[in-house]
Amino acid sequence: MTSLATRIAADPALAYPDRPAEFLTVPTVGGAELSVRCYGPADGDVIVFAHGWTMNADFWRAQINDLAGEYRVVSYDQRGHGASSMGSVRAHQDLLGRDLDAVLKAVLPQGKKALLVGHSMGGMTIMSWARLYHDDVSARARAVILCSTASGKLLPEPRFELGKPGGWARSAELVAMRAVMSNEYWFPGGEMGRRRLRLALGTVADDAHVAFTEELSARCTQRTRGRWGAALLRLDVEEGLDRLTVPVTVVVGEEDRLTSQRHARSIAKRLTETGALDRLVILPGSGHQLPIERHAEFDALIRDALAAT
Numbered sequence: 001m002t003s004l005a006t007r008i009a010a011d012p013a014l015a016y017p018d019r020p021a022e023f024l025t026v027p028t029v030g031g032a033e034l035s036v037r038c039y040g041p042a043d044g045d046v047i048v049f050a051h052g053w054t055m056n057a058d059f060w061r062a063q064i065n066d067l068a069g070e071y072r073v074v075s076y077d078q079r080g081h082g083a084s085s086m087g088s089v090r091a092h093q094d095l096l097g098r099d100l101d102a103v104l105k106a107v108l109p110q111g112k113k114a115l116l117v118g119h120s121m122g123g124m125t126i127m128s129w130a131r132l133y134h135d136d137v138s139a140r141a142r143a144v145i146l147c148s149t150a151s152g153k154l155l156p157e158p159r160f161e162l163g164k165p166g167g168w169a170r171s172a173e174l175v176a177m178r179a180v181m182s183n184e185y186w187f188p189g190g191e192m193g194r195r196r197l198r199l200a201l202g203t204v205a206d207d208a209h210v211a212f213t214e215e216l217s218a219r220c221t222q223r224t225r226g227r228w229g230a231a232l233l234r235l236d237v238e239e240g241l242d243r244l245t246v247p248v249t250v251v252v253g254e255e256d257r258l259t260s261q262r263h264a265r266s267i268a269k270r271l272t273e274t275g276a277l278d279r280l281v282i283l284p285g286s287g288h289q290l291p292i293e294r295h296a297e298f299d300a301l302i303r304d305a306l307a308a309t
Contacts, residue, residue: 007211013062013295014212019069028079028102029095032087036076036103039068045306046112049075050100052120052148053228054220056082059119062295067302074107074114078121080224091227093235096121097128104140113142115305119291120259121232123149127240134243142309143278144244145301147251148288150263151270152236202255202287209292241270247278249305251298253286278308 008014017039024036037057047067051059057075064073077084079099080091089095100116108114118126123146130137201209248271252264261282271277281301283294291298 004211004215007207011208013065017064024106026102026106028099030087030089032079032085034076034099035083039064039073040071044072046072046114048114048116050118050122050125052122054217054225056216059216063299066299076103091231093128093237096125097132100125100129101133113140115143116141117145119147120149124237127151127237130243131237131240137243138245141246143246143305144248145305148256148259148290150259151238151241151267154233199257200288202253202285202293204285205293212292213289242274244276248276249278249301251281253290254282254284256288258288
């Protein structure tokens, strides 16, 4: 059977970065230590990337390879993921924002602002940070990109419909989210496992993107997955949207089954009301792993956000 490394290599953008990285260990609340990587020129415009649940800093390989020659690119392992420790406290949405604040303090030179880019739980991280540190938003962020994310209520309610067995109709979003939350999704093995992994990807994704998602998710421990999965089901960071006083781009895949257009449109509506929305972008054929599946288009959005600010 073809190895994951061979399958991933089919997309050169996903290769491990060959440029030097500066590795930092950043202490944060609850005794946790975050593993942070910095690439690119020290005096370049700063981009800080926050990855999603069960992923790690390698999720952003395509962006590092494309952008770090020109910009200062920072990626870090979220608490309990990758090389970052969990600490002694219970997983909670506020920890996401506090950890991001610790990273920003460690990597941002005095007076410098960063473009903040968050995917899935990483987007929730930015909203959590804005809710907790709203006085610092305009001082530390020049713009924000929220990708494939939600501000609350991840599981949609099943609908009662006459004629359905038992009377309840489950949306595709609900079916996919419940499947992803189960252990069978992460440790199924074989061809069935790859088919289940495709719940997180759209029709534009190829085998390299499936393999990359499989390889990253396999590195996440059951303990971390369970702790953060439970925390995210209680998520409510909508207040953070009201605190984002810089231009915000909202991006979602047309075929995202996990944090669907329902969430993206709700976030965009809230940001429109506060005047912070720059634009809502829906990429055809893409699923939840949009920065992997459509990395060229996603990187173009990052460059646009930097140029506009």
